[in-house]
Amino acid sequence: QVQLVESGGGLVQAGASLRLSCTASGRTFGNYAMGWFRQAPGKEREFVAVVTWSGGRTYYAASVKGRFTISRDAAKNTVYLQMNSLKPEDTSVYYCAARSGSYLYTAPDEYDFWGQGTQVTVSS
Numbered sequence: 001q002v003q004l005v006e007s008g009g010g011l012v013q014a015g016a017s018l019r020l021s022c023t024a025s026g027r028t029f030g031n032y033a034m035g036w037f038r039q040a041p042g043k044e045r046e047f048v049a050v051v052t053w054s055g056g057r058t059y060y061a062a063s064v065k066g067r068f069t070i071s072r073d074a075a076k077n078t079v080y081l082q083m084n085s086l087k088p089e090d091t092s093v094y095y096c097a098a099r100s101g102s103y104l105y106t107a108p109d110e111y112d113f114w115g116q117g118t119q120v121t122v123s124s
Contacts, residue, residue, distance in 0.1 A: 001026050002025070002098055004022055004113055004114065005116070006094065006095070006096045006117060007020070007021050007023075009119045011121045012121070013124075014122055018083045018086065020081040020120075021078055021080055022081075024078070024079070032052075032098055032099065032100055033051070033052050033100075033102065035047065035050040036050070036070060036079075036094060036097075037094070037108055038095065038120075039093050040091060045108045047061050047108070048060070048064055048081070049081060050104050050105060051070045053072060055102070059104040063089075068081060068084070069082040069084075070082075086120075088122050090122050091120060093117040094117065094120050095114055095116075095117045097111035099113065100112070
């Protein structure tokens with residue numbers, strides 16, 4: 001069973017940076033896609049970024065492109081989301097997700113495994 005544990009959330013001011021981590025366990029992830037999603041109160045869960053474990057291809061939501069960077073460290077079985085120039089509208093619970101396959105999946109229902117989420121709050 002795949003387990004995902006997120007960390008790194010917190011309360012920051014607008015313009016600051018945060019780095020989220022997602023440590024994966026339970027299997028080898030050579031042919032997996034790892035995604036980050038977020039969900040604000042009263043809103044649907046939305047795609048943020050995805051990386052393929054093999055090859056490191058990435059894709060971003062338009063709202064975060066140029067500000068967020070997704071990466072993975074195979075040796076640590078960890079995926080990161082570096083978030084720069086944070087805005088109040090980035091405030092959400094951020095979730096890490098995983099599924100087998102090498103495409104750049106962007107829909108929440110395409111993912112099989114989810115972490116518990118980590119809160120990011122950006123004050124103005």
